[in-house]
Amino acid sequence: MNRPRPPLSYRDAGxxxxxxxxxxxxxxxxxxxxxxxxVLGGLGGFGALFDLSGRYRQPxxxxxxxxxxxxxxxxxxxxxHDSIGIDLVAMCVNDVLVQGAEPLFFxxxxxxxxxxxxxxxxxxxxxxxxxxxxxxxxxxxxxxEMPDMYAPGDxxxxxxxxxxxxxxxxxxxxxxxxxxxxxGIASSGPHSNGYSLIRRILExxxxxxxxxxxxxxxxxxxxxxxxxxxxxxxxxLTGPTLHGLAHITGGGLSENIVRVVPEGLGIDxxxxxxxxxxxxxxxxxxxxxxxxxxxxxxxxxxGFVVIVAEQQVAEVGARxxxxxxxxxxxxxxxxxxxxxxxxxx
Numbered sequence: 001m002n003r004p005r006p007p008l009s010y011r012d013a014g015x016x017x018x019x020x021x022x023x024x025x026x027x028x029x030x031x032x033x034x035x036x037x038x039v040l041g042g043l044g045g046f047g048a049l050f051d052l053s054g055r056y057r058q059p060x061x062x063x064x065x066x067x068x069x070x071x072x073x074x075x076x077x078x079x080x081h082d083s084i085g086i087d088l089v090a091m092c093v094n095d096v097l098v099q100g101a102e103p104l105f106f107x108x109x110x111x112x113x114x115x116x117x118x119x120x121x122x123x124x125x126x127x128x129x130x131x132x133x134x135x136x137x138x139x140x141x142x143x144x145e146m147p148d149m150y151a152p153g154d155x156x157x158x159x160x161x162x163x164x165x166x167x168x169x170x171x172x173x174x175x176x177x178x179x180x181x182x183x184g185i186a187s188s189g190p191h192s193n194g195y196s197l198i199r200r201i202l203e204x205x206x207x208x209x210x211x212x213x214x215x216x217x218x219x220x221x222x223x224x225x226x227x228x229x230x231x232x233x234x235x236x237l238t239g240p241t242l243h244g245l246a247h248i249t250g251g252g253l254s255e256n257i258v259r260v261v262p263e264g265l266g267i268d269x270x271x272x273x274x275x276x277x278x279x280x281x282x283x284x285x286x287x288x289x290x291x292x293x294x295x296x297x298x299x300x301x302x303g304f305v306v307i308v309a310e311q312q313v314a315e316v317g318a319r320x321x322x323x324x325x326x327x328x329x330x331x332x333x334x335x336x337x338x339x340x341x342x343x344x345x
Contacts, residue, residue, distance in 0.1 A: 014147025085126025214278030266336025
């Protein structure tokens with residue numbers, strides 16, 4: 001004889017719809033802080049609306065998506081959820097900026113096994129603050145509660161942004177030529193790359209998070225949010241002609257700059273041209289990481305690169321200084337064979 005089965009609900013299966021609705025209500029004022037005049041409507045619809053009419057003559061849309069990698073594991077280990085959203089925004093908008101695009105709007109994806117409204121709200125508040133710093137609107141996102149997919153306390157993040165640039169102002173690398181100068185702009189730390197290696201080094205050293213690293217704790221040095229370069233670079237784009245831009249992310253200095261340099265050209269980077277931040281010196285020493293691996297894994301203190309003609313260096317440098325950005329001439333473009341495109345020394 002079959003026994004009656006007790007009723008089941010979505011909550012019994014581990015998904016709390018009420019918690020999700022509560023999070024949406026918490027997020028609404030955060031999104032309003034980031035709104036732009038072009039945004040039509042608010043959160044809650046099936047799709048977000050953005051009106052481009054009247055702003056661009058020949059707009060080219062530039063899209064980008066990214067996450068923050070295993071830096072999330074450190075955020076969760078240290079209970080630091082307030083700035084990881086800034087990292088998420090920065091990793092996306094700094095990428096579309098490379099082609100000269102102004103980031104217009106941003107969407108996020110937050111996935112977890114069991115939704116903790118307080119933690120999720122802290123994460124999204126960081127996303128909103130990142131959008132404010134970048135000048136783009138947080139127009140929507142998705143919260144996914146997936147029991148058994150994630151360990152207790154774990155969550156994952158992804159972001160998506162769309163920017164626009166006038167077609168005749170698109171930066172595609174075609175202006176770059178031999179003799180151009182690479183101006184490197186300081187990073188705030190490892191940003192959001194190389195954290196699988198960082199966590200292995202921390203395991204080796206016993207996670208000395210309170211260790212003093214150049215006047216700050218190791219925890220603060222590793223969790224410093226990714227620098228948002230959007231507003232200073234957009235200002236630069238109104239001035240002297242820039243030949244190229246590069247965001248230094250996964251692949252580090254040895255792989256990212258050359259991505260925007262045309263075939264037949266290469267780059268020379270002078271590693272002594274800027275001071276090595278203490279956090280990278282510590283990682284290299286404690287991990288016994290080879291120099292070549294450092295260049296390929298981390299930004300090593302340079303988060304963004306501007307490529308300009310030599311005669312424009314002084315003016316571009318002055319404008320960067322006006323935005324409070326530390327920067328250095330770190331190398332130049334040269335003619336190169338395909339197998340010798342990047343030299344760091």
